[in-house]
Amino acid sequence: MQKHFTLWFKRALFLAAFLVLATTCRAHPMGNFSINHYARFEAQSKNLNLRYVVDYAEIPTSERHDQLDSDGNGTISASEKSAFLRTESAALAKGLSVAINSQPAT
Numbered sequence: 001m002q003k004h005f006t007l008w009f010k011r012a013l014f015l016a017a018f019l020v021l022a023t024t025c026r027a028h029p030m031g032n033f034s035i036n037h038y039a040r041f042e043a044q045s046k047n048l049n050l051r052y053v054v055d056y057a058e059i060p061t062s063e064r065h066d067q068l069d070s071d072g073n074g075t076i077s078a079s080e081k082s083a084f085l086r087t088e089s090a091a092l093a094k095g096l097s098v099a100i101n102s103q104p105a106t
Helices: 002-024 058-068 078-094
Strands: 035-043 048-056
Touching: 048 058, 048 078, 058 078
Parallel strands: none
Antiparallel strands: 035 048
């Protein structure tokens, strides 16, 4: 009887811990629909470099998959990835501008 109770108690304790922890763990703090943007500027003597990162959560990623897989074979090749990144980078760059002393910079 003692052995049966101990096994039941361990299972109940494991289930309780699982339920408590499962409610606090999440894959994305912003949700499955989020698209997060990060920009970092690095100033050098003659250049201003920009690192721009776009992080797509699960649902926006799946929506973009068809744009990436242009031949529709279910696999994203290196050339498909490069073509997508060129197009995406150009679209993002259109929305950027830099001004120095209120004058547009190249």
